[in-house]
Amino acid sequence: MNSAVFKECLDIFVVFLRIGALTFGGGYTMLPLLQADIAQKRKWASDEDIIDFYAISQSLPGIVAVNTSMLIGYKKRKIPGLISACLGMICPSIIIILVIALFIKNFLAMEIVGHAFNGIRVAVAALIVKTAFDMGKKCFVDGACVLIFAMALLVFTLVDISPAIPVVAGGITGIVLARRHLS
Amino acid sequence: MSIYLKLAVEFLKIGLFSVGGGLATLPFLYKLADSYDWFTRAMLIDMIAISESTPGPIGINMATYAGYSAAGVYGGILATLSLVFPSVVIALFITKAMDTFRDNGLVKSAFYGIRPAVTALIASAALGIMKIMLVNLENGLSADIFNAKRIALFAVMLYLMKKYNKHPVFYIGGAAIVGVALKL
Numbered sequence: 001m002n003s004a005v006f007k008e009c010l011d012i013f014v015v016f017l018r019i020g021a022l023t024f025g026g027g028y029t030m031l032p033l034l035q036a037d038i039a040q041k042r043k044w045a046s047d048e049d050i051i052d053f054y055a056i057s058q059s060l061p062g063i064v065a066v067n068t069s070m071l072i073g074y075k076k077r078k079i080p081g082l083i084s085a086c087l088g089m090i091c092p093s094i095i096i097i098l099v100i101a102l103f104i105k106n107f108l109a110m111e112i113v114g115h116a117f118n119g120i121r122v123a124v125a126a127l128i129v130k131t132a133f134d135m136g137k138k139c140f141v142d143g144a145c146v147l148i149f150a151m152a153l154l155v156f157t158l159v160d161i162s163p164a165i166p167v168v169a170g171g172i173t174g175i176v177l178a179r180r181h182l183s
Numbered sequence: 184m185s186i187y188l189k190l191a192v193e194f195l196k197i198g199l200f201s202v203g204g205g206l207a208t209l210p211f212l213y214k215l216a217d218s219y220d221w222f223t224r225a226m227l228i229d230m231i232a233i234s235e236s237t238p239g240p241i242g243i244n245m246a247t248y249a250g251y252s253a254a255g256v257y258g259g260i261l262a263t264l265s266l267v268f269p270s271v272v273i274a275l276f277i278t279k280a281m282d283t284f285r286d287n288g289l290v291k292s293a294f295y296g297i298r299p300a301v302t303a304l305i306a307s308a309a310l311g312i313m314k315i316m317l318v319n320l321e322n323g324l325s326a327d328i329f330n331a332k333r334i335a336l337f338a339v340m341l342y343l344m345k346k347y348n349k350h351p352v353f354y355i356g357g358a359a360i361v362g363v364a365l366k367l
Binding site: 020021022023024025026027028030031032033036037048051052054055056058059060061062063064065066067070071074079082083086089090092093094096097098100101102107108112113115116117118119120121122123124125126127128129130131132135136138139140141145146148149150151152153156157162163164166167169170171172173174175177178179 | 198199200201202206207208229232233234235236237238239240241242243244247248251252256259260263264266267269270271273274275277278281288289291292293294295296297298299300301302303304305306307308309310312313315316317333336337340341344345350351352354355357358359360361362363365366367
């Protein structure tokens with residue numbers, strides 16, 4: 001591996017290390033960070049790319065956040081980028097969880113931890129709301145899109161199904177609508 | 184068979200068969216609790232709480248914690264690497280296919296429908312986390328059904344995000360401080 005590729009991979013590793021350390025909860029909580037770090041600041045992938053990668057990741061086996069970061073890493077620097085992104089994403093978890101498990105016996109019973117995390121969760125809620133709006137602005141290109149959104153939201157909120165189902169159903173609807181449009 | 188080999192095989196299986204966000208690995212971990220003496224179902228509940236309230240994707244945090252409970256520090260690292268290994272292999276194939284098919288008309292029209300569906304998943308996650316954080320439903324429809332302090336912080340956060348569009352780390356850090364100061 002030449003030094004330019006190595007430097008680029010190190011860069012990818014560090015960016016995903018930071019994103020991993022700031023993701024609280026499920027894969028969707030990384031989306032505001034991806035928009036800020038990957039799309040706006042570094043332009044490694046567009047907002048639309050990120051939505052697409054996230055959608056693909058929902059339908060693949062494994063952890064959504066890791067799958068999404070690998071697809072972005074690949075777009076930036078092929079296979080070495082994919083592996084750097086994966087390692088960056090999982091390192092904070094390994095380190096933080098092991099430190100807590102080894103040294104801090106009553107982590108959750110600590111009052112200050114509870115208050116801080118309640119504050120963080122409120123911020124994460126606001127970040128996700130903003131992300132949903134930003135994404136809506138980007139992908140509601142016509143009335144059919146709004147309809148797909150409303151249907152998926154209704155079904156996914158009311159029925160306990162895998163997130164892969166709305167993704168696949170949206171894809172099929174997209175193909176059917178495009179076919180009709182063309183004919 | 185050594186415990187490390189067992190651990191690696193079990194987490195490779197989880198990585199290969201769990202599809203979906205957040206807690207998709209949980210049913211598999213329950214099964215591990217039942218079939219091995221690595222950890223109990225009760226310990227898993229603590230693991231969920233810690234995994235949800237520390238940085239990192241929940242699934243990865245859970246794997247590290249469960250692996251650590253089974254076989255110490257090396258167990259934690261091994262379980263996590265085993266969990267992501269199938270994803271790495273699958274991603275390698277998917278990206279190859281993506282290079283070939285992403286400009287295909289059929290794939291493009293599929294993504295035209297997929298994007299609003301994914302936006303719905305995000306919106307649903309937003310509603311879910313708002314319900315947990317901002318509303319007290321335990322006491323039914325009582326006077327304290329709305330958590331006023333948190334709702335105020337939520338509104339201020341949204342306003343600041345709209346106005347300044349700073350990096351998320353500022354809001355996360357700021358909210359942690361406010362959380363401690365106001366005893367949220």
